[in-house]
Amino acid sequence: MSVPHVPLHVTGRILLDGEREVGEMWVRDGRLSLLRPTPQGSSATELEGWVVPGLVDVHCHVGLDAGGATDPATAAKQALADRDTGVLLIRDAGSPLDTSWVADRADLPRLVRAGAHLARPKRYLRRYGLELDDVADLPRVVREQARAGDGWVKLVGDWIDRDLGADGDLRPLWPADVLSEAVAAAHAEAARVTVHAFSEEVVPDLLAAGVDGIEHGTGLTADQIVEVAHRGIPVTPTLLQVNQFENIAAQADGKYPVYAARMRRMHARRHEQVRALHEAGVPLLVGTDAGGTIDHGRIADECAELVAAGIPAAEVVAMATWRARAFLGQAGMVEGASADFVVYPADPREDIEVLRHPTAIVLRGRVVAP
Numbered sequence: 001m002s003v004p005h006v007p008l009h010v011t012g013r014i015l016l017d018g019e020r021e022v023g024e025m026w027v028r029d030g031r032l033s034l035l036r037p038t039p040q041g042s043s044a045t046e047l048e049g050w051v052v053p054g055l056v057d058v059h060c061h062v063g064l065d066a067g068g069a070t071d072p073a074t075a076a077k078q079a080l081a082d083r084d085t086g087v088l089l090i091r092d093a094g095s096p097l098d099t100s101w102v103a104d105r106a107d108l109p110r111l112v113r114a115g116a117h118l119a120r121p122k123r124y125l126r127r128y129g130l131e132l133d134d135v136a137d138l139p140r141v142v143r144e145q146a147r148a149g150d151g152w153v154k155l156v157g158d159w160i161d162r163d164l165g166a167d168g169d170l171r172p173l174w175p176a177d178v179l180s181e182a183v184a185a186a187h188a189e190a191a192r193v194t195v196h197a198f199s200e201e202v203v204p205d206l207l208a209a210g211v212d213g214i215e216h217g218t219g220l221t222a223d224q225i226v227e228v229a230h231r232g233i234p235v236t237p238t239l240l241q242v243n244q245f246e247n248i249a250a251q252a253d254g255k256y257p258v259y260a261a262r263m264r265r266m267h268a269r270r271h272e273q274v275r276a277l278h279e280a281g282v283p284l285l286v287g288t289d290a291g292g293t294i295d296h297g298r299i300a301d302e303c304a305e306l307v308a309a310g311i312p313a314a315e316v317v318a319m320a321t322w323r324a325r326a327f328l329g330q331a332g333m334v335e336g337a338s339a340d341f342v343v344y345p346a347d348p349r350e351d352i353e354v355l356r357h358p359t360a361i362v363l364r365g366r367v368v369a370p
Contacts, residue, residue: 005029005365007044008339013347014051016333017322025051027339030365034335045367047360050347052317053332054088054109054340054363055299055355056324059215059236059287062090062111063097066293068127075099079108081297082290084369086342086358089330093194093215093287094129094154106364110340112328114152114194115145120173123159125292135178142182146191151329153186154215155179157195158202160252160259168256170199170219180209194236198266200224207231215287218242218266218273225280234283234327239305240298241289242270271309278311285327286320300355307352314349339365 008027015021026033026044060082063075070078075097082090089110092099094117102111117129118141124131130145132138145153161171174182186193187210194213195206203224206214214220217235220228228235245267252260266273278284286303290296299320306316322332331337343360361369 009044049343055086056089058091058285059093061291063095064291069096078296088340113150114154115149119156138182139185143185146189157197172202176205183209229280229282236285236287238289274309313352
């Protein structure tokens with residue numbers, strides 16, 4: 001038996017987007033209304049504070065941990081950990097587990113799936129994705145993943161090539177012509193392609209292929225940043241992941257010195273890189289890269305890292321809410337939309353640490369946390 005929706009009356013500073021703000025809204029039967037409703041004869045729960053659309057983690061891996069695919073119960077716990085920090089919409093940036101069932105769980109965040117990572121044998125983390133023995137298969141497999149997901153495909157663009165021995169370093173995985181054909185195949189299926197990209201060497205092929213997103217972007221040069229900005233390609237910096245580059249370099253010391261040196265350089269200039277992206281006008285999105293080696297539920301940490309890099313808190317809040325929702329084609333706080341929002345005791349645009357202290361998280365019209 002389903003639990004009936006309790007009407008909500010929300011007051012305070014309600015930030016619909018970067019330009020519009022109201023002082024009052026209502027929720028009935030899980031839907032938002034900015035118009036005062038006709039009295040229904042039932043009392044409403046009162047919520048008050050600073051209100052923003054539900055947070056969005058655009059680079060997250062539900063159903064993945066350090067060993068590969070999890071069981072569904074663990075995947076649900078991961079999604080709940082994200083939800084309870086205010087993340088109500090996730091773009092899953094690759095998972096070896098079929099998580100289509102998440103859509104049937106009203107208590108879990110909305111999930112936009114990208115299917116499995118596409119990589120090559122020995123050129124990515126083991127048990128994380130589909131490994132293609134023949135690069136010529138990429139367009140066909142991209143088409144399959146586009147049909148299996150929710151409008152996104154995730155490619156691994158570069159990884160260390162250990163076959164080079166001591167000279168082993170980040171190298172592109174796919175021939176340029178095959179990559180272009182694969183992106184075209186995704187677009188023909190009305191899907192977009194986002195690509196894991198640490199190095200600068202992979203970027204020209206990504207631009208030539210017309211990819212729709214770049215994950216990490218740690219190797220983008222100044223000229224490449226200008227071009228990415230000109231094309232309006234969004235970049236998700238995943239600073240929590242980049243913070244681990246020093247540890248990755250330490251593990252590679254001795255055996256892969258060239259690779260270790262590169263990872264240290266990118267780690268050292270991680271904040272400078274993000275500032276350069278922002279100042280050039282590159283659309284930035286917020287993603288924790290949770291799953292694998294990073295715990296779920298760390299959206300506030302990622303946002304704090306972006307502020308530490310020099311991006312104003314107000315920009316980070318926009319990146320994590322209404323801008324990300326628009327990018328993913330998901331409704332924000334508009335008349336009749338699903339009531340997915342977070343209430344805070346103060347303005348997170350003034351102090352990003354406020355994101356750690358939600359007073360109410362509302363998903364599909366129900367208060368689900370704290």
